[in-house]
Amino acid sequence: MLLLRSSRGDVVLWRAADGARCGGLRLWGGPRTSLWSALGADGVLRVWVGDQVLGLDWRTLTAAC
Numbered sequence: 001m002l003l004l005r006s007s008r009g010d011v012v013l014w015r016a017a018d019g020a021r022c023g024g025l026r027l028w029g030g031p032r033t034s035l036w037s038a039l040g041a042d043g044v045l046r047v048w049v050g051d052q053v054l055g056l057d058w059r060t061l062t063a064a065c
Contacts, residue, residue, distance in 0.1 A: 034049075
């Protein structure tokens with residue numbers, strides 16, 4: 001799996017083996033927005049874009065892959 005994120009708020013998951021897009025979402029962001037993400041041991045992907053922080057269930061997010 002390859003997780004791509006952008007300061008414009010895009011969070012996209014790609015399957016590395018064949019390049020298929022598995023899922024994604026978009027948050028509000030801008031070109032100079034701070035961003036950070038981390039996958040915790042609890043299976044929650046934490047994403048920070050600008051002033052938004054959210055937690056995503058990694059198993060649910062990757063289910064399409």
